[in-house]
Amino acid sequence: MKKTVIIIGGGISGLTSGIYAKLNGYDAVILEKNHVLGGACIGWERKGCYIDGCIHWMAGIKETSNFFGLWNDVGAISKDSPFFFQNDFHTIDFGDKKFTVWADTDKLEKELIDFAPEDERQIKKFCKLVKRFRKIEGPVHKPVDLMNLFDLLKIAFTMLGDYYYVAKTSKLSCADYAKKFKNPYLSKWLADAMSADYNFMSFLYMLGHVSNRNGGIPIGGSVEIIRRMQEKFLSLGGEVKYLSEAQKINVYSGVATGVTLKNGEIINGDYIVSSTPVEHCLKTLLEGKYPLKSIDLRLKDEKTYPTYTYTTAVFKVQADLSSAPLSHVVYLNKPITLEKDYNSVSFRNYSYDKTLKAPEGYTVVQATLSGNDKTYYWWKNVKETGDYKAEKQKIAEQLLSVYIEKYPDLLGKVEIIDVISPLTYERYLNTRHGSFQGFVHTAEGKSLMQKGVIKGLKNFILSG
Numbered sequence: 001m002k003k004t005v006i007i008i009g010g011g012i013s014g015l016t017s018g019i020y021a022k023l024n025g026y027d028a029v030i031l032e033k034n035h036v037l038g039g040a041c042i043g044w045e046r047k048g049c050y051i052d053g054c055i056h057w058m059a060g061i062k063e064t065s066n067f068f069g070l071w072n073d074v075g076a077i078s079k080d081s082p083f084f085f086q087n088d089f090h091t092i093d094f095g096d097k098k099f100t101v102w103a104d105t106d107k108l109e110k111e112l113i114d115f116a117p118e119d120e121r122q123i124k125k126f127c128k129l130v131k132r133f134r135k136i137e138g139p140v141h142k143p144v145d146l147m148n149l150f151d152l153l154k155i156a157f158t159m160l161g162d163y164y165y166v167a168k169t170s171k172l173s174c175a176d177y178a179k180k181f182k183n184p185y186l187s188k189w190l191a192d193a194m195s196a197d198y199n200f201m202s203f204l205y206m207l208g209h210v211s212n213r214n215g216g217i218p219i220g221g222s223v224e225i226i227r228r229m230q231e232k233f234l235s236l237g238g239e240v241k242y243l244s245e246a247q248k249i250n251v252y253s254g255v256a257t258g259v260t261l262k263n264g265e266i267i268n269g270d271y272i273v274s275s276t277p278v279e280h281c282l283k284t285l286l287e288g289k290y291p292l293k294s295i296d297l298r299l300k301d302e303k304t305y306p307t308y309t310y311t312t313a314v315f316k317v318q319a320d321l322s323s324a325p326l327s328h329v330v331y332l333n334k335p336i337t338l339e340k341d342y343n344s345v346s347f348r349n350y351s352y353d354k355t356l357k358a359p360e361g362y363t364v365v366q367a368t369l370s371g372n373d374k375t376y377y378w379w380k381n382v383k384e385t386g387d388y389k390a391e392k393q394k395i396a397e398q399l400l401s402v403y404i405e406k407y408p409d410l411l412g413k414v415e416i417i418d419v420i421s422p423l424t425y426e427r428y429l430n431t432r433h434g435s436f437q438g439f440v441h442t443a444e445g446k447s448l449m450q451k452g453v454i455k456g457l458k459n460f461i462l463s464g
Protein backbone atom coordinates (compact mmCIF):
# COMPACT_ATOMS: atom_id res chain seq x y z
CA MET A 1 0.00 0.00 0.00
CA LYS A 2 1.23 3.52 -0.83
CA LYS A 3 2.28 5.69 2.06
CA THR A 4 0.43 8.96 2.52
CA VAL A 5 1.97 12.39 2.89
CA ILE A 6 -0.24 15.00 4.54
CA ILE A 7 0.77 18.52 3.56
CA ILE A 8 -0.45 21.46 5.61
CA GLY A 9 -0.78 24.55 3.41
CA GLY A 10 -1.50 24.81 -0.29
CA GLY A 11 0.79 27.65 -1.36
CA ILE A 12 3.62 27.27 -3.89
CA SER A 13 5.59 25.27 -1.36
CA GLY A 14 2.73 22.95 -0.38
CA LEU A 15 1.84 22.29 -4.01
CA THR A 16 5.52 21.65 -4.79
CA SER A 17 5.74 19.18 -1.89
CA GLY A 18 2.55 17.48 -3.05
CA ILE A 19 3.69 17.16 -6.65
CA TYR A 20 7.09 15.74 -5.70
CA ALA A 21 5.43 13.36 -3.22
CA LYS A 22 3.19 12.05 -6.02
CA LEU A 23 6.08 11.85 -8.50
CA ASN A 24 7.94 9.74 -5.92
CA GLY A 25 5.13 7.24 -5.47
CA TYR A 26 3.34 8.54 -2.37
CA ASP A 27 -0.28 9.48 -1.92
CA ALA A 28 -0.56 13.16 -1.11
CA VAL A 29 -3.26 15.22 0.58
CA ILE A 30 -3.04 19.00 0.87
CA LEU A 31 -4.91 20.64 3.75
CA GLU A 32 -5.60 24.28 2.93
CA LYS A 33 -7.29 26.70 5.32
CA ASN A 34 -8.72 28.88 2.55
CA HIS A 35 -11.19 28.00 -0.18
CA VAL A 36 -8.53 28.28 -2.90
CA LEU A 37 -4.92 27.19 -3.28
CA GLY A 38 -2.03 29.59 -3.79
CA GLY A 39 -1.38 31.12 -0.39
CA ALA A 40 0.55 34.34 -0.92
CA CYS A 41 0.64 33.67 -4.66
CA ILE A 42 -2.91 34.73 -5.31
CA GLY A 43 -5.28 37.01 -7.19
CA TRP A 44 -8.94 37.85 -6.63
CA GLU A 45 -11.77 39.81 -8.12
CA ARG A 46 -13.46 43.06 -7.02
CA LYS A 47 -15.98 45.09 -9.00
CA GLY A 48 -15.26 43.19 -12.20
CA CYS A 49 -11.48 43.63 -11.90
CA TYR A 50 -8.77 41.06 -11.29
CA ILE A 51 -6.40 42.11 -8.51
CA ASP A 52 -3.07 40.35 -8.51
CA GLY A 53 -1.86 39.88 -4.95
CA CYS A 54 1.61 38.66 -5.70
CA ILE A 55 3.96 38.23 -8.59
CA HIS A 56 5.86 41.33 -9.66
CA TRP A 57 8.59 39.21 -11.15
CA MET A 58 9.39 35.52 -11.26
CA ALA A 59 12.99 34.35 -11.35
CA GLY A 60 14.41 31.25 -12.97
CA ILE A 61 12.28 31.27 -16.11
CA LYS A 62 15.04 30.80 -18.67
CA GLU A 63 15.54 27.23 -19.77
CA THR A 64 19.20 27.50 -18.80
CA SER A 65 18.37 28.60 -15.25
CA ASN A 66 18.94 26.31 -12.25
CA PHE A 67 15.34 26.95 -11.28
CA PHE A 68 13.72 26.18 -14.60
CA GLY A 69 13.74 22.39 -14.11
CA LEU A 70 12.01 22.78 -10.76
CA TRP A 71 9.36 25.17 -12.11
CA ASN A 72 8.84 22.80 -15.02
CA ASP A 73 8.56 19.68 -12.82
CA VAL A 74 5.81 21.27 -10.77
CA GLY A 75 3.97 22.57 -13.82
CA ALA A 76 4.30 26.25 -12.85
CA ILE A 77 5.87 27.10 -16.18
CA SER A 78 7.01 25.33 -19.32
CA LYS A 79 9.24 26.56 -22.10
CA ASP A 80 6.14 27.85 -23.91
CA SER A 81 4.67 29.78 -20.98
CA PRO A 82 4.10 33.41 -21.94
CA PHE A 83 5.86 36.14 -19.97
CA PHE A 84 5.88 39.87 -20.09
CA PHE A 85 9.37 41.35 -20.01
CA GLN A 86 9.31 44.88 -18.83
CA ASN A 87 11.51 47.50 -20.48
CA ASP A 88 11.06 50.02 -17.72
CA PHE A 89 11.54 48.51 -14.30
CA HIS A 90 10.68 51.63 -12.29
CA THR A 91 10.15 55.30 -13.03
CA ILE A 92 11.54 57.26 -10.11
CA ASP A 93 9.75 60.57 -9.82
CA PHE A 94 10.97 63.30 -7.49
CA GLY A 95 8.48 65.86 -8.79
CA ASP A 96 11.08 68.24 -10.18
CA LYS A 97 13.23 65.46 -11.64
CA LYS A 98 12.74 61.87 -12.73
CA PHE A 99 14.59 58.99 -14.31
CA THR A 100 13.76 55.49 -15.48
CA VAL A 101 15.36 52.32 -14.23
CA TRP A 102 15.53 50.42 -17.50
CA ALA A 103 15.76 46.64 -17.55
CA ASP A 104 18.41 46.95 -20.26
CA THR A 105 21.58 47.64 -18.25
CA ASP A 106 23.34 49.62 -20.99
CA LYS A 107 20.31 51.83 -21.38
CA LEU A 108 20.13 52.19 -17.61
CA GLU A 109 23.80 53.20 -17.47
CA LYS A 110 23.24 55.91 -20.06
CA GLU A 111 20.08 57.16 -18.32
CA LEU A 112 21.81 57.40 -14.96
CA ILE A 113 24.93 59.10 -16.34
CA ASP A 114 22.75 61.66 -18.14
CA PHE A 115 20.90 62.21 -14.88
CA ALA A 116 23.95 62.38 -12.62
CA PRO A 117 27.16 62.91 -14.63
CA GLU A 118 29.04 63.60 -11.40
CA ASP A 119 28.57 59.92 -10.50
CA GLU A 120 29.70 58.46 -13.82
CA ARG A 121 32.43 56.28 -12.30
CA GLN A 122 30.15 54.80 -9.63
CA ILE A 123 27.30 54.32 -12.12
CA LYS A 124 29.58 52.32 -14.41
CA LYS A 125 30.72 50.18 -11.48
CA PHE A 126 27.10 49.68 -10.43
CA CYS A 127 25.99 48.55 -13.90
CA LYS A 128 28.96 46.20 -14.14
CA LEU A 129 27.84 44.60 -10.87
CA VAL A 130 24.27 44.24 -12.18
CA LYS A 131 25.65 42.38 -15.21
CA ARG A 132 27.77 40.13 -12.98
CA PHE A 133 24.71 39.14 -10.96
CA ARG A 134 22.89 37.96 -14.09
CA LYS A 135 24.48 34.56 -13.81
CA ILE A 136 24.36 34.15 -10.02
CA GLU A 137 21.63 31.78 -8.81
CA GLY A 138 20.95 29.84 -5.65
CA PRO A 139 21.29 26.03 -5.57
CA VAL A 140 18.02 24.21 -6.16
CA HIS A 141 19.00 20.72 -7.22
CA LYS A 142 18.59 19.23 -3.70
CA PRO A 143 17.04 20.13 -0.37
CA VAL A 144 19.64 21.16 2.21
CA ASP A 145 18.98 17.97 4.23
CA LEU A 146 20.17 15.81 1.38
CA MET A 147 23.31 17.77 0.51
CA ASN A 148 26.65 16.18 1.23
CA LEU A 149 30.14 17.63 1.29
CA PHE A 150 30.48 17.06 -2.44
CA ASP A 151 27.30 19.09 -3.12
CA LEU A 152 28.50 21.95 -0.96
CA LEU A 153 31.90 21.94 -2.66
CA LYS A 154 30.15 21.96 -6.03
CA ILE A 155 28.18 25.05 -5.03
CA ALA A 156 31.36 26.75 -3.82
CA PHE A 157 33.16 25.80 -7.05
CA THR A 158 30.43 27.10 -9.38
CA MET A 159 30.44 30.40 -7.51
CA LEU A 160 34.20 30.69 -7.38
CA GLY A 161 34.62 33.81 -9.55
CA ASP A 162 31.60 35.53 -8.03
CA TYR A 163 31.96 34.59 -4.39
CA TYR A 164 33.86 37.77 -3.52
CA TYR A 165 31.05 39.94 -4.92
CA VAL A 166 28.28 37.91 -3.28
CA ALA A 167 30.03 38.01 0.10
CA LYS A 168 30.82 41.71 -0.15
CA THR A 169 27.42 42.93 -1.33
CA SER A 170 25.46 40.70 1.03
CA LYS A 171 27.13 42.46 3.96
CA LEU A 172 26.41 45.91 2.61
CA SER A 173 23.01 47.58 3.11
CA CYS A 174 21.37 49.44 0.22
CA ALA A 175 21.47 52.55 2.42
CA ASP A 176 25.24 52.29 2.90
CA TYR A 177 25.85 51.56 -0.75
CA ALA A 178 23.79 54.64 -1.66
CA LYS A 179 26.28 56.83 0.23
CA LYS A 180 28.84 56.23 -2.53
CA PHE A 181 26.82 58.50 -4.85
CA LYS A 182 27.14 62.27 -4.84
CA ASN A 183 23.82 62.95 -6.56
CA PRO A 184 21.20 63.18 -3.78
CA TYR A 185 18.38 61.82 -5.97
CA LEU A 186 20.32 58.79 -7.12
CA SER A 187 21.47 58.16 -3.61
CA LYS A 188 17.90 58.36 -2.32
CA TRP A 189 16.64 55.94 -4.95
CA LEU A 190 19.34 53.38 -4.15
CA ALA A 191 18.72 53.66 -0.42
CA ASP A 192 14.96 53.22 -0.81
CA ALA A 193 14.83 50.89 -3.80
CA MET A 194 14.10 47.72 -1.81
CA SER A 195 13.93 49.08 1.71
CA ALA A 196 16.94 50.62 3.40
CA ASP A 197 17.46 47.49 5.54
CA TYR A 198 17.89 45.20 2.56
CA ASN A 199 21.32 44.01 1.65
CA PHE A 200 22.64 45.29 -1.63
CA MET A 201 23.07 41.79 -3.05
CA SER A 202 19.29 41.22 -3.15
CA PHE A 203 18.86 44.37 -5.21
CA LEU A 204 21.61 43.37 -7.65
CA TYR A 205 20.12 39.90 -7.93
CA MET A 206 16.73 41.34 -8.87
CA LEU A 207 18.06 43.85 -11.40
CA GLY A 208 20.48 41.27 -12.82
CA HIS A 209 17.80 38.67 -13.47
CA VAL A 210 15.29 41.14 -14.86
CA SER A 211 17.91 42.56 -17.23
CA ASN A 212 18.86 39.04 -18.24
CA ARG A 213 15.24 38.07 -18.95
CA ASN A 214 15.60 35.28 -16.40
CA GLY A 215 13.04 37.27 -14.44
CA GLY A 216 9.69 38.13 -16.01
CA ILE A 217 6.02 38.58 -15.21
CA PRO A 218 3.86 35.55 -16.02
CA ILE A 219 0.96 36.38 -18.32
CA GLY A 220 -2.25 35.54 -16.48
CA GLY A 221 -0.69 36.57 -13.17
CA SER A 222 -0.27 34.66 -9.95
CA VAL A 223 -3.49 32.67 -10.34
CA GLU A 224 -2.31 31.27 -13.65
CA ILE A 225 0.86 29.87 -12.02
CA ILE A 226 -1.23 28.28 -9.28
CA ARG A 227 -3.87 27.00 -11.73
CA ARG A 228 -1.17 25.13 -13.64
CA MET A 229 0.41 23.71 -10.47
CA GLN A 230 -2.99 22.65 -9.14
CA GLU A 231 -3.79 20.97 -12.45
CA LYS A 232 -0.49 19.08 -12.29
CA PHE A 233 -1.08 17.97 -8.70
CA LEU A 234 -4.63 16.80 -9.42
CA SER A 235 -3.61 15.07 -12.66
CA LEU A 236 -1.09 13.03 -10.65
CA GLY A 237 -3.92 11.93 -8.34
CA GLY A 238 -3.27 14.33 -5.46
CA GLU A 239 -6.12 15.33 -3.17
CA VAL A 240 -6.93 18.79 -1.80
CA LYS A 241 -9.07 19.47 1.26
CA TYR A 242 -10.18 23.10 1.23
CA LEU A 243 -11.35 25.08 4.26
CA SER A 244 -9.33 22.64 6.36
CA GLU A 245 -7.32 24.68 8.82
CA ALA A 246 -4.89 22.60 10.85
CA GLN A 247 -4.92 23.27 14.57
CA LYS A 248 -2.32 20.83 15.74
CA ILE A 249 0.16 18.28 14.45
CA ASN A 250 -0.38 15.05 16.37
CA VAL A 251 2.79 13.49 17.73
CA TYR A 252 3.06 10.16 19.55
CA SER A 253 6.37 8.99 21.01
CA GLY A 254 8.31 11.44 18.86
CA VAL A 255 6.55 10.45 15.61
CA ALA A 256 4.22 12.80 13.69
CA THR A 257 1.14 10.77 12.91
CA GLY A 258 -1.50 13.18 11.69
CA VAL A 259 -3.21 16.52 11.92
CA THR A 260 -6.16 17.73 13.97
CA LEU A 261 -8.18 20.33 12.09
CA LYS A 262 -9.92 23.29 13.69
CA ASN A 263 -13.24 21.57 13.09
CA GLY A 264 -12.06 18.62 15.19
CA GLU A 265 -11.49 16.20 12.31
CA ILE A 266 -8.32 14.09 12.57
CA ILE A 267 -6.43 13.23 9.40
CA ASN A 268 -3.72 10.62 9.75
CA GLY A 269 -0.77 10.08 7.45
CA ASP A 270 2.61 8.38 7.25
CA TYR A 271 4.47 11.66 6.82
CA ILE A 272 3.45 15.20 7.73
CA VAL A 273 4.83 18.19 5.83
CA SER A 274 4.14 21.70 7.06
CA SER A 275 4.22 24.33 4.34
CA THR A 276 2.65 26.99 6.50
CA PRO A 277 4.64 30.02 7.64
CA VAL A 278 7.36 28.65 9.91
CA GLU A 279 6.45 30.54 13.08
CA HIS A 280 2.85 29.34 12.85
CA CYS A 281 4.06 25.77 12.43
CA LEU A 282 6.54 25.80 15.30
CA LYS A 283 4.53 27.80 17.83
CA THR A 284 0.94 26.85 17.04
CA LEU A 285 0.83 23.55 15.16
CA LEU A 286 3.71 22.01 17.15
CA GLU A 287 2.75 23.97 20.30
CA GLY A 288 6.30 25.25 20.81
CA LYS A 289 7.49 21.75 21.78
CA TYR A 290 10.15 21.56 19.04
CA PRO A 291 11.92 24.93 19.02
CA LEU A 292 14.60 25.55 16.40
CA LYS A 293 17.48 27.65 17.64
CA SER A 294 18.16 29.15 14.20
CA ILE A 295 14.56 30.30 13.80
CA ASP A 296 14.11 31.44 17.42
CA LEU A 297 17.17 33.64 17.10
CA ARG A 298 15.60 35.32 14.08
CA LEU A 299 12.16 35.66 15.63
CA LYS A 300 13.61 37.40 18.67
CA ASP A 301 15.74 39.91 16.77
CA GLU A 302 13.44 42.09 14.68
CA LYS A 303 16.17 44.62 13.99
CA THR A 304 18.49 42.16 12.26
CA TYR A 305 15.70 39.96 10.90
CA PRO A 306 12.80 42.26 10.10
CA THR A 307 9.85 41.30 7.97
CA TYR A 308 8.62 43.21 4.97
CA THR A 309 4.98 44.34 4.88
CA TYR A 310 2.74 46.08 2.38
CA THR A 311 -0.15 48.47 2.79
CA THR A 312 -1.91 48.67 -0.57
CA ALA A 313 -4.91 50.45 -2.02
CA VAL A 314 -6.30 49.13 -5.29
CA PHE A 315 -7.78 51.53 -7.83
CA LYS A 316 -10.14 50.83 -10.72
CA VAL A 317 -9.19 53.51 -13.22
CA GLN A 318 -11.40 54.45 -16.15
CA ALA A 319 -8.57 54.95 -18.63
CA ASP A 320 -6.17 53.16 -20.89
CA LEU A 321 -2.83 53.44 -19.08
CA SER A 322 -0.71 51.57 -21.63
CA SER A 323 1.57 54.54 -22.05
CA ALA A 324 2.00 55.23 -18.30
CA PRO A 325 4.96 53.66 -16.46
CA LEU A 326 4.45 50.11 -15.20
CA SER A 327 5.88 50.99 -11.83
CA HIS A 328 5.83 54.65 -10.91
CA VAL A 329 7.60 55.54 -7.65
CA VAL A 330 6.45 58.98 -6.55
CA TYR A 331 8.29 60.94 -3.86
CA LEU A 332 5.87 63.02 -1.82
CA ASN A 333 5.90 66.69 -0.87
CA LYS A 334 3.76 65.89 2.14
CA PRO A 335 4.32 62.46 3.76
CA ILE A 336 1.62 59.91 4.48
CA THR A 337 1.82 59.02 8.14
CA LEU A 338 1.22 55.59 9.60
CA GLU A 339 3.70 54.48 12.29
CA LYS A 340 6.20 56.77 10.57
CA ASP A 341 6.23 59.26 7.73
CA TYR A 342 6.19 57.56 4.35
CA ASN A 343 7.88 59.75 1.79
CA SER A 344 7.22 57.72 -1.33
CA VAL A 345 4.45 55.64 -2.88
CA SER A 346 4.77 53.02 -5.55
CA PHE A 347 2.01 52.84 -8.19
CA ARG A 348 1.83 49.69 -10.27
CA ASN A 349 -0.21 49.75 -13.44
CA TYR A 350 -1.52 46.40 -14.67
CA SER A 351 -2.21 47.40 -18.27
CA TYR A 352 0.73 45.27 -19.47
CA ASP A 353 -1.34 42.07 -19.36
CA LYS A 354 -4.53 42.21 -21.43
CA THR A 355 -5.60 38.76 -20.18
CA LEU A 356 -6.20 40.13 -16.66
CA LYS A 357 -9.88 40.82 -16.16
CA ALA A 358 -11.09 44.44 -16.16
CA PRO A 359 -14.15 46.03 -17.76
CA GLU A 360 -13.52 47.48 -21.23
CA GLY A 361 -11.70 50.79 -20.92
CA TYR A 362 -10.58 50.26 -17.30
CA THR A 363 -7.18 49.51 -15.77
CA VAL A 364 -6.22 48.29 -12.30
CA VAL A 365 -3.58 50.26 -10.42
CA GLN A 366 -2.14 49.33 -7.03
CA ALA A 367 -0.69 51.99 -4.71
CA THR A 368 1.69 50.58 -2.11
CA LEU A 369 3.52 51.73 0.99
CA SER A 370 6.34 49.34 1.92
CA GLY A 371 6.82 48.86 5.65
CA ASN A 372 8.07 46.34 8.18
CA ASP A 373 7.12 44.79 11.56
CA LYS A 374 6.45 48.23 12.99
CA THR A 375 3.79 48.91 10.37
CA TYR A 376 2.15 45.68 11.44
CA TYR A 377 2.08 46.76 15.12
CA TRP A 378 0.58 50.08 14.08
CA TRP A 379 -2.23 48.37 12.14
CA LYS A 380 -2.78 45.95 15.01
CA ASN A 381 -3.22 48.82 17.40
CA VAL A 382 -5.61 50.55 15.00
CA LYS A 383 -7.68 47.36 14.90
CA GLU A 384 -7.74 47.08 18.67
CA THR A 385 -8.98 50.65 19.02
CA GLY A 386 -11.77 49.96 16.52
CA ASP A 387 -10.47 52.32 13.85
CA TYR A 388 -9.31 49.74 11.32
CA LYS A 389 -11.93 50.31 8.62
CA ALA A 390 -11.79 54.08 8.91
CA GLU A 391 -7.96 54.13 8.79
CA LYS A 392 -7.91 51.86 5.76
CA GLN A 393 -10.27 54.24 3.97
CA LYS A 394 -8.31 57.29 5.10
CA ILE A 395 -4.99 55.93 3.86
CA ALA A 396 -6.50 54.74 0.59
CA GLU A 397 -7.89 58.26 0.03
CA GLN A 398 -4.48 59.81 0.75
CA LEU A 399 -2.92 57.45 -1.79
CA LEU A 400 -5.62 58.39 -4.25
CA SER A 401 -4.91 62.12 -3.77
CA VAL A 402 -1.24 61.52 -4.56
CA TYR A 403 -2.25 59.60 -7.67
CA ILE A 404 -4.59 62.34 -8.86
CA GLU A 405 -1.96 64.99 -8.19
CA LYS A 406 0.30 63.04 -10.52
CA TYR A 407 -2.40 62.25 -13.07
CA PRO A 408 -4.86 65.18 -12.84
CA ASP A 409 -6.71 64.08 -16.01
CA LEU A 410 -7.95 61.07 -14.03
CA LEU A 411 -9.90 63.15 -11.54
CA GLY A 412 -13.33 61.55 -11.09
CA LYS A 413 -12.25 58.43 -12.97
CA VAL A 414 -10.68 56.45 -10.11
CA GLU A 415 -12.53 54.23 -7.64
CA ILE A 416 -10.93 52.59 -4.59
CA ILE A 417 -11.93 48.93 -4.86
CA ASP A 418 -9.82 47.29 -2.14
CA VAL A 419 -7.38 48.03 0.67
CA ILE A 420 -4.91 45.45 1.92
CA SER A 421 -2.98 45.78 5.17
CA PRO A 422 -0.48 43.50 6.94
CA LEU A 423 -3.45 42.27 8.99
CA THR A 424 -5.01 40.97 5.76
CA TYR A 425 -1.94 38.82 5.12
CA GLU A 426 -1.87 37.65 8.74
CA ARG A 427 -5.53 36.61 8.65
CA TYR A 428 -5.32 34.98 5.26
CA LEU A 429 -1.98 33.16 5.59
CA ASN A 430 -1.21 32.89 9.34
CA THR A 431 1.94 34.72 8.48
CA ARG A 432 4.27 36.49 10.93
CA HIS A 433 3.43 40.18 11.34
CA GLY A 434 1.52 40.13 8.07
CA SER A 435 4.71 39.71 6.10
CA PHE A 436 4.46 38.14 2.69
CA GLN A 437 7.86 36.55 2.35
CA GLY A 438 10.72 35.41 4.55
CA PHE A 439 12.87 37.64 6.71
CA VAL A 440 14.35 40.66 4.97
CA HIS A 441 17.91 39.97 3.83
CA THR A 442 19.66 42.65 5.86
CA ALA A 443 23.38 43.34 5.76
CA GLU A 444 23.73 42.25 9.42
CA GLY A 445 21.59 39.12 9.12
CA LYS A 446 23.13 35.73 8.54
CA SER A 447 21.81 33.65 5.67
CA LEU A 448 20.27 30.37 6.67
CA MET A 449 20.24 27.00 4.95
CA GLN A 450 17.42 25.57 7.06
CA LYS A 451 16.99 21.83 7.14
CA GLY A 452 13.48 20.46 6.81
CA VAL A 453 13.92 17.80 9.47
CA ILE A 454 13.52 18.55 13.17
CA LYS A 455 15.60 16.64 15.67
CA GLY A 456 13.44 14.43 17.90
CA LEU A 457 10.45 14.52 15.56
CA LYS A 458 10.19 11.67 13.12
CA ASN A 459 8.15 11.57 9.90
CA PHE A 460 7.85 15.33 9.80
CA ILE A 461 9.23 17.84 7.31
CA LEU A 462 9.25 21.60 7.46
CA SER A 463 8.94 23.24 4.05
CA GLY A 464 8.13 26.64 2.56
Ligand SMILES: Cc1cc2nc3c(=O)[nH]c(=O)nc-3n(C[C@H](O)[C@H](O)[C@H](O)COP(=O)(O)OP(=O)(O)OC[C@H]3O[C@@H](n4cnc5c(N)ncnc54)[C@H](O)[C@@H]3O)c2cc1C
Pocket residue numbers: 008009010011012013014031032033034037038039040041053054055056057058059244245246247275276277280310428429430431436437438463464
Ligand atom coordinates in the same frame (compact mmCIF):
# COMPACT_ATOMS: atom_id res chain seq x y z
C1 LIG B 1 2.29 41.29 -2.54
C2 LIG B 1 3.27 40.18 -2.75
C3 LIG B 1 4.22 40.30 -3.74
C4 LIG B 1 5.14 39.29 -3.95
N1 LIG B 1 5.98 39.39 -4.99
C5 LIG B 1 6.76 38.37 -5.32
C6 LIG B 1 7.51 38.39 -6.51
O1 LIG B 1 7.42 39.35 -7.28
N2 LIG B 1 8.32 37.34 -6.79
C7 LIG B 1 8.42 36.27 -5.96
O2 LIG B 1 9.15 35.34 -6.26
N3 LIG B 1 7.71 36.22 -4.81
C8 LIG B 1 6.89 37.23 -4.49
N4 LIG B 1 6.13 37.17 -3.36
C9 LIG B 1 6.41 36.11 -2.39
C10 LIG B 1 5.79 34.78 -2.75
O3 LIG B 1 4.45 34.96 -3.08
C11 LIG B 1 5.92 33.86 -1.54
O4 LIG B 1 7.26 33.76 -1.16
C12 LIG B 1 5.40 32.46 -1.81
O5 LIG B 1 4.15 32.50 -2.45
C13 LIG B 1 5.35 31.71 -0.50
O6 LIG B 1 4.88 30.42 -0.72
P1 LIG B 1 4.75 29.37 0.46
O7 LIG B 1 4.01 28.22 -0.08
O8 LIG B 1 6.06 29.14 1.07
O9 LIG B 1 3.90 30.10 1.58
P2 LIG B 1 2.40 30.63 1.55
O10 LIG B 1 2.04 31.15 0.23
O11 LIG B 1 2.25 31.51 2.73
O12 LIG B 1 1.54 29.31 1.75
C14 LIG B 1 1.20 28.83 2.99
C15 LIG B 1 -0.19 28.23 2.89
O13 LIG B 1 -0.53 27.63 4.12
C16 LIG B 1 -1.88 27.92 4.41
N5 LIG B 1 -2.02 27.79 5.85
C17 LIG B 1 -1.49 28.55 6.83
N6 LIG B 1 -1.80 28.05 8.04
C18 LIG B 1 -2.54 26.95 7.81
C19 LIG B 1 -3.14 26.00 8.66
N7 LIG B 1 -3.04 26.08 9.99
N8 LIG B 1 -3.85 24.99 8.11
C20 LIG B 1 -3.97 24.88 6.76
N9 LIG B 1 -3.41 25.76 5.90
C21 LIG B 1 -2.69 26.77 6.43
C22 LIG B 1 -2.07 29.33 3.89
O14 LIG B 1 -3.42 29.62 3.68
C23 LIG B 1 -1.27 29.26 2.59
O15 LIG B 1 -2.05 28.80 1.52
C24 LIG B 1 5.16 38.14 -3.14
C25 LIG B 1 4.17 37.99 -2.17
C26 LIG B 1 3.22 38.98 -1.99
C27 LIG B 1 2.13 38.78 -1.01
